[in-house]
Amino acid sequence: MSLLSTLARLEAVRGQRAEPLATVRHRHLSERPMVLVPLAAAGEAGAPLAVLLGTDRDAPRLHLVPQPLNRTQRSEFLAAMAADVVPYLESFNEQVELLEGSEKDPVSGEKLPVVRELCADAPQLIVPNAAGVAHLALLGRSTRFRRTAEDPDPGEYPAPTRVPLLGRWLTHLTDRAQVPGSSMLLAMTGLLSRHWATGQSNLEDQHLAARLAWHLPPEGMEPAVTGAVAAEWVESARDADGLLRCPPAGPATDPKFDERVLAPAILRHDAAVAVWEQADASRDAVQERRAAGLVERARAELARVLLAATLPTWHDVWRGVDLLRGLPPAGHLPDRWEGDRWSFTMHRDRVAAGEPPQPRRDDAVTAARKLAQREREQAKLEIQEALDDPLAMAERRLAGEAFAGEVVDVVPEWTQGKSPKPRPLLVVRTGDRPHADPGREVYRAHAEPAQRAEIVSAEPGEVVVRLLSGMGRRKDPEPGSVPAVGDQVVFTLFELSPRQSAPLPEPADTPWTHGGPPVVGEDSPAGADEWE
Amino acid sequence: MNVSHLGQASPSLRRLSELRGSAPQRSLDARALAALAANPGCRRRALLDAAGVDKTALADRLGRPAPFGQSPFAIRRGLQFESRLKRDGYAVLLEPLRRMLGVPEEEVASLAVPDLLPSQSPAVRTERTLAALAEAAADPASWTLLDHPMLRLQVAGSPAYLEPDAVVVHGGRCTVVEIKSFPVLDGSADPAKVGAAARQAAVYVLALQEAAARLAGGVPSADPYAVQELPGAPELTVLLVCPQDFSNRPVAMPVDVRRELSTTRRQLSRMTGVEQLLAALPEGVTFDLARDDSGAPTRPVEELAEAVSTVPAAYGPECISTCELGFHCRSQARCAGAVEQLGRGVRGELGSLRTVEAALAAAERGVEQGLEPALLAELGLDEASERLAYAARLRAEALAVGGARLGGVR
Numbered sequence A: 001m002s003l004l005s006t007l008a009r010l011e012a013v014r015g016q017r018a019e020p021l022a023t024v025r026h027r028h029l030s031e032r033p034m035v036l037v038p039l040a041a042a043g044e045a046g047a048p049l050a051v052l053l054g055t056d057r058d059a060p061r062l063h064l065v066p067q068p069l070n071r072t073q074r075s076e077f078l079a080a081m082a083a084d085v086v087p088y089l090e091s092f093n094e095q096v097e098l099l100e101g102s103e104k105d106p107v108s109g110e111k112l113p114v115v116r117e118l119c120a121d122a123p124q125l126i127v128p129n130a131a132g133v134a135h136l137a138l139l140g141r142s143t144r145f146r147r148t149a150e151d152p153d154p155g156e157y158p159a160p161t162r163v164p165l166l167g168r169w170l171t172h173l174t175d176r177a178q179v180p181g182s183s184m185l186l187a188m189t190g191l192l193s194r195h196w197a198t199g200q201s202n203l204e205d206q207h208l209a210a211r212l213a214w215h216l217p218p219e220g221m222e223p224a225v226t227g228a229v230a231a232e233w234v235e236s237a238r239d240a241d242g243l244l245r246c247p248p249a250g251p252a253t254d255p256k257f258d259e260r261v262l263a264p265a266i267l268r269h270d271a272a273v274a275v276w277e278q279a280d281a282s283r284d285a286v287q288e289r290r291a292a293g294l295v296e297r298a299r300a301e302l303a304r305v306l307l308a309a310t311l312p313t314w315h316d317v318w319r320g321v322d323l324l325r326g327l328p329p330a331g332h333l334p335d336r337w338e339g340d341r342w343s344f345t346m347h348r349d350r351v352a353a354g355e356p357p358q359p360r361r362d363d364a365v366t367a368a369r370k371l372a373q374r375e376r377e378q379a380k381l382e383i384q385e386a387l388d389d390p391l392a393m394a395e396r397r398l399a400g401e402a403f404a405g406e407v408v409d410v411v412p413e414w415t416q417g418k419s420p421k422p423r424p425l426l427v428v429r430t431g432d433r434p435h436a437d438p439g440r441e442v443y444r445a446h447a448e449p450a451q452r453a454e455i456v457s458a459e460p461g462e463v464v465v466r467l468l469s470g471m472g473r474r475k476d477p478e479p480g481s482v483p484a485v486g487d488q489v490v491f492t493l494f495e496l497s498p499r500q501s502a503p504l505p506e507p508a509d510t511p512w513t514h515g516g517p518p519v520v521g522e523d524s525p526a527g528a529d530e531w532e
Numbered sequence B: 001m002n003v004s005h006l007g008q009a010s011p012s013l014r015r016l017s018e019l020r021g022s023a024p025q026r027s028l029d030a031r032a033l034a035a036l037a038a039n040p041g042c043r044r045r046a047l048l049d050a051a052g053v054d055k056t057a058l059a060d061r062l063g064r065p066a067p068f069g070q071s072p073f074a075i076r077r078g079l080q081f082e083s084r085l086k087r088d089g090y091a092v093l094l095e096p097l098r099r100m101l102g103v104p105e106e107e108v109a110s111l112a113v114p115d116l117l118p119s120q121s122p123a124v125r126t127e128r129t130l131a132a133l134a135e136a137a138a139d140p141a142s143w144t145l146l147d148h149p150m151l152r153l154q155v156a157g158s159p160a161y162l163e164p165d166a167v168v169v170h171g172g173r174c175t176v177v178e179i180k181s182f183p184v185l186d187g188s189a190d191p192a193k194v195g196a197a198a199r200q201a202a203v204y205v206l207a208l209q210e211a212a213a214r215l216a217g218g219v220p221s222a223d224p225y226a227v228q229e230l231p232g233a234p235e236l237t238v239l240l241v242c243p244q245d246f247s248n249r250p251v252a253m254p255v256d257v258r259r260e261l262s263t264t265r266r267q268l269s270r271m272t273g274v275e276q277l278l279a280a281l282p283e284g285v286t287f288d289l290a291r292d293d294s295g296a297p298t299r300p301v302e303e304l305a306e307a308v309s310t311v312p313a314a315y316g317p318e319c320i321s322t323c324e325l326g327f328h329c330r331s332q333a334r335c336a337g338a339v340e341q342l343g344r345g346v347r348g349e350l351g352s353l354r355t356v357e358a359a360l361a362a363a364e365r366g367v368e369q370g371l372e373p374a375l376l377a378e379l380g381l382d383e384a385s386e387r388l389a390y391a392a393r394l395r396a397e398a399l400a401v402g403g404a405r406l407g408g409v410r
């Protein structure tokens, strides 16, 4: 945590409500995001219990596993979830932009013109918290190798084609979510933390409802307040049955809920299924109908309790979306979202090209590339956020990596020689203390075109820089390219344009149809079913 | 370390048992060990643990119950997993152990599992474990599994009881076995969870080193990297047993705990001695809940809270997930306006500013007076205050600039 965000937290303690950490929204928000609230069954890695999902806040859909230990029911759940999520993802497949570029022919080395497709938009999944992302990653891992009826050896329980497809998408999206600044899969707690500080710690902020209680009074709380009291109420208030008034945002459920509500409901469902199986075996039509009714009622009861366990979180996620939509979008969002669109398009192409699912483990080269990509994107993100948001720039100023102030004098000077170039001096009055020695290169923020300068002297309260570029080719600077006395300027010690490649995908994101490496690990998918 | 002997209770042991009141002594479970690692400097927890106080019951009575619990599904799954381990005659443990210890395949005989008197008191169980360990270590060729042994460790100068999942003895030495429910997925497990398990296992190794030393009639070596050569001494690599991938199949992986061992040792040696904690305690303080015949606590809440507050705490937000008293101590930290409520790192950042109020006052001086940093320094503000004032000025300025575009986010 930086000192500036600590300060914001201190202010939040004083006001008992969230304080801004950003003046703009730094993550892309889709107009049609899909929200997912997944629940996991306790005690088993990534075992799904339920998911509440949808793109319409008024019409969430619930999928559930009536008996989490039952593999058939689990498969049915995954099939239902895939049938719901995959069409949403694929709905972004068709609308494309055509981009002209060139590609080196691998044989002749000649540059050949190519036209590439870039999907005009991409899907966006929003889950309540980071644990939700991790759960989706587990679901992805456990389903992407599932065998289908189309496999040469479909096994005993072939899954619908969409199930491994869902697994591959979830793997791709959870992987992409690790790229700084990416927005195809977002955790609401992370989104809120980037934009607001609460008066509690980072650890406590992981609880979605508790952190929202610093923004808005929690539903059902009397009197309606925000802040620490509200957050504590959300974390710990229980009803007469000992159940939490605000169910946790998952994927883990409250153990008390498991014990008092879920376990009995599952038991009743198991019992109803047993009765039905008996009736089915005895071929007694009347009994069978009656038993089928029992099963249906038991299932409806399970749906009721699981809906009650997820619906508050569903609303919380959407309330978070509302808060974020209240912020104006940052200037560089389209640029970063384009990266997400590339990532989406590439994966779409890989699937269409019939490539195998992602390997269990990345080989060393792929892992290194991913790491390098994340580092590059992190650097880019930091620069873009600083340019987009004075509060982010303030962080850099506090760290001595930038300074801002008013131009109090401009001294026109030129280079020596036959064709003199302008090299004006700017005297900037500033309260900042950049870690800048004379001779150090600095960059003027928001300059169009980009402008370099060099530190001439840096004294407390006053920094003198010499502009070096961005003033045109003539002897006198282009009008407007040199700040005037009274102008506010910001200079950074870090470069403002990271060495950016063209908006082309990373090698790892390149499908082999586009010359990328087909990545097959030493243990390529066996297709074995690992659930027990 | 003062080795206390059973039977002849020292004054401090007597005082500790008074603190606990009529309740039975609790052993240090995994959570207590995690809390110890997360917050070794907390005297409040140290004393409560030394006295074996039931912190869950205490937190309940204080009105801020611990948010911990275990789902029946998790418990059942855990039991299934353990019984599966046993069903195979612990084969899953033996094979990796054999490889780890470099024992030829043909030398693995059957596994002896002695009765460790699980229903007895901790003290009796400890003695029984010690005897079983000695016996197993005496025959290097045998393979013995100590199922939920009871160990004793001096924590802050008083004995604490520990119960590892299992200890395997072979070749005169023993290996700690930790059974966990998180999976090993595609050959690797969550590093944070492995780390926590390693820290926990390190405490068991430490306790076994003490046990081996006791068997040999000496004190354990203080060098964490020295492998004890005593009979029954523990290996410094433990065996972590987890479910493999998405299955219920156990897989074992060796984890070197030497680093955790030295950290734990250092933390334990720095802990304030229990004698000193007791000496600082006002006369007559007790954490007894004074349960009536039906088991309901009768101790007035204010009185209990008062007793708890006589022992200084070292609250940090990690407490919420590691210590039963987390919510209680948090509310105290908030009432006091302590900056630690925002995170332990915050305290370092804010230097001598220990309360939210003081920090905000320092910040405001920077904004209101619009002072140049150099002048602030002249005013005699220390470095942390000065930086905070600078930060406040930058924040106010940025919000004013950005606020115009903000259009009322509040």
Ligand code: SF4
Pocket (backbone or CB within 6 Å): B035, B039, B042, B043, B044, B045, B313, B314, B315, B316, B319, B320, B323, B324, B325, B326, B327, B329
């Ligand atoms: S919760 Fe309280 S008693 Fe427990 S470790 Fe933290 S400060 Fe100490």
